[in-house]
Amino acid sequence: MAGAKGDGNQEERFLEAFETYNDALFRHAVYRLSDRERAIELVHDTFTKVWTYVRTGHTVESYKPFLYKILNNLIVDEYRRRKDVSLDSILEKEGITEGNFKELHGGSIEELTFTLDAKQAVKFLEEIPDVYREVLVLRFIDGLGPKEISDLVEESENVVSVRIHRGIKLLRERIRKAEEALRPRRVP
């Protein structure tokens, strides 16, 4: 794998990125796809695409956002292949327009998650639409900030905040329904 002068540095940086982010990217993919094998494949494809980018003369300034961006695109493609649905159709199906930011005033993320059981939330994560799961995974599993998420999903920070809010609310709703289903009914 010898290269021109300076190539060694590119290789080192790339391999260092692999060692640093392989687990995080895998975790991200698993929670987005709920499919361990497929998650490994997409992480592999992510690194090979990035390597192709590097070997065609480009420089990656910061690996973390770049890797997440590539992986995110692959996951979105995967969804399209699987369900043949777009983000817009998901939103339409949900009867949602993202222009409505008034719900941001309905409580901060801190307030919304204050009484939310994290273990339960993880359990029900796969049950909510990917458009919301995407931002929740990026926020709570990958620990990215709204600005980073905004850059990654190519939406404004406001849209990201709305999706996080809605995602948390959906999780809360799923948990509530599950708890209700388990609760024994009182016989009159």
Place this chain on the structure above:
Amino acid sequence: MKSFNKEFAKYTGRTRLTASERRELRERILTYMEYHPLPKSEHGISESISAKTRSFSRAQTIFARIAVGAFAFLFVIVSVPIAAERSKPGDVLYPVKTRINESIQAQFIDSPYEKVVFETELMDRRIAEARLLAKEGKLTEEQEAQIAESVKNQAGAVQRSISDLRASDADEAALAAITFKSSLEVQSALFGDAVDTDDIANAVREAKVTADAESGTTTPSYNSLAARVEESTTRVFEFFASVESAATAEEEEKIERRLSDIQRTIEAAHKAHDDGEDVEAVALLSGALGDIQKLISFMTDIDVRENVSLDTLVPIILTPEERLALVADEFYTIESEWGTATTTDSDVSDDPIAVPEIVTIILDDVPALMQTASSSLAGGDTESADVAIDLAIALIVEFKLIESEKSEDPPVEEEGAEAGVNESETSASSF
């Protein structure tokens, strides 16, 4: 949040590649790298164009470039800013409008009060642009979010400027607060219950709530307020003269009515000041100043004129005579319904409905109060007339409240009560 984050990370953090999975993945990627190695550097290829060729090309085009540059310079300096003034968010020239034109306009502001007025105007412009885009069906979610943010920022900037001004000139700060509040009232009225510009409407409503809360903290002195009202009154009459020919007869009549109301309020304020009632005088003048500014918006902004009724924006202020006439109407209605009942009250078998005490009081007292109000008005004593009318109104409103409570029907209790209260409120508010 921290706890949720930690807990969430704790549960999801357990999801990792196994050692064998990681080893296998690493091997596959290293293999890929081996078969797709980095190429040798191709630097220098693009440097093959000779310096001579470049020099010739440059000499040939230099004159043309100067000519084009001069024309472009003139175009940019003269035409672009003018064209930019009409641009909307998303247009190529919009940044010229917001970053260049408005910055230049801001340079000509010479007082902190004017600065607040200008910043308020900028906020109004952003909202107007959003409404225009929404009307054309071109307002994207992204733009809406950006404009809502911009409105919030602009409203915040105005509030900060008012606070800064308060430290150096409390009077001017209080006057600026009235201007800002009037502007937000106009904008809120314009949005109404609109849903297509919901987050912008929310930004305006939030700003209005803050402005309402802030406006009560400082009041201007009577003298500076009177001077500003005088100045604004002159302006509003000038505007009216300029739109008079274009306005419909109905619009003209409505505007004239508001101008007359404002004049009467100003006179009442001056009288209150003469009587040593400065708090009342300042309250009246503040209201008049706000109404003047809203009336100017109505006359000068076609968007306001087309979407908000003047009755909503600047409600009519009834004269004592009009209030007395309303009292008389209400009284005669009550009298015709209950006047005969009083005589048959003792005949329990025929008429079991007892006359409420409030009706007896109204039938006894309101004619005397109306007489007092009428004679006071004839003598020019509007103050005494107002006192008598207020008392008569209070009795009638009391009667209506009692009636609405009585009319509640138990099976549909809530609906009946609601309807009754609304009815009485409507009647009461008509005074």
